[in-house]
Amino acid sequence: MEEKNKDNPKYQIIANYVKDLSFEIPSPDCFVDAAQNLGKYETKVDISNKPLKSGMLELNCKLIFEAPKEVINKIHAEACLAVVFKITDTALKAEEVKRIILAEIPDLYAKKLTDLITELFQKSGFKEFKFKKEINFNELYEQQSANLTQKH
Numbered sequence: 001m002e003e004k005n006k007d008n009p010k011y012q013i014i015a016n017y018v019k020d021l022s023f024e025i026p027s028p029d030c031f032v033d034a035a036q037n038l039g040k041y042e043t044k045v046d047i048s049n050k051p052l053k054s055g056m057l058e059l060n061c062k063l064i065f066e067a068p069k070e071v072i073n074k075i076h077a078e079a080c081l082a083v084v085f086k087i088t089d090t091a092l093k094a095e096e097v098k099r100i101i102l103a104e105i106p107d108l109y110a111k112k113l114t115d116l117i118t119e120l121f122q123k124s125g126f127k128e129f130k131f132k133k134e135i136n137f138n139e140l141y142e143q144q145s146a147n148l149t150q151k152h
Contacts, residue, residue, distance in 0.1 A: 016081060118131065
């Protein structure tokens with residue numbers, strides 16, 4: 001269960017697991033429409049965390065595959081990977097902890113999460129499914145930080 005994190009003395013990963021998985025194709029019409037419109041679907045990312053006992057945190061990294069409004073018969077896919085970890089460097093500033101939670105740890109598990117969804121789609125009949133672009137949480141964090149700086 002416990003993973004050694006020798007390369008990063010700032011935090012320790014305790015465990016990671018698939019917390020929730022939802023993949024729904026409500027009807028044959030939904031399957032056909034999805035197959036024709038899969039390129040229009042968007043990937044949304046949701047990251048949340050909550051404190052646990054003994055100074056541990058649970059980080060939830062969720063990918064949601066969502067159809068645009070114009071697609072009538074929709075399928076739904078989402079996967080949530082949970083990572084339990086502990087900040088081991090008590091001298092870290094709040095901004096460094098924020099970066100660990102929103103970028104570093106999610107980036108470690110991005111491939112596992114996208115591979116999980118890709119396999120679901122491919123085994124459900126969407127043989128050509130693949131993500132348009134690799135999800136890079138460090139890059140997303142930098143973009144979000146830059147956008148916040150520009151607004152102020």
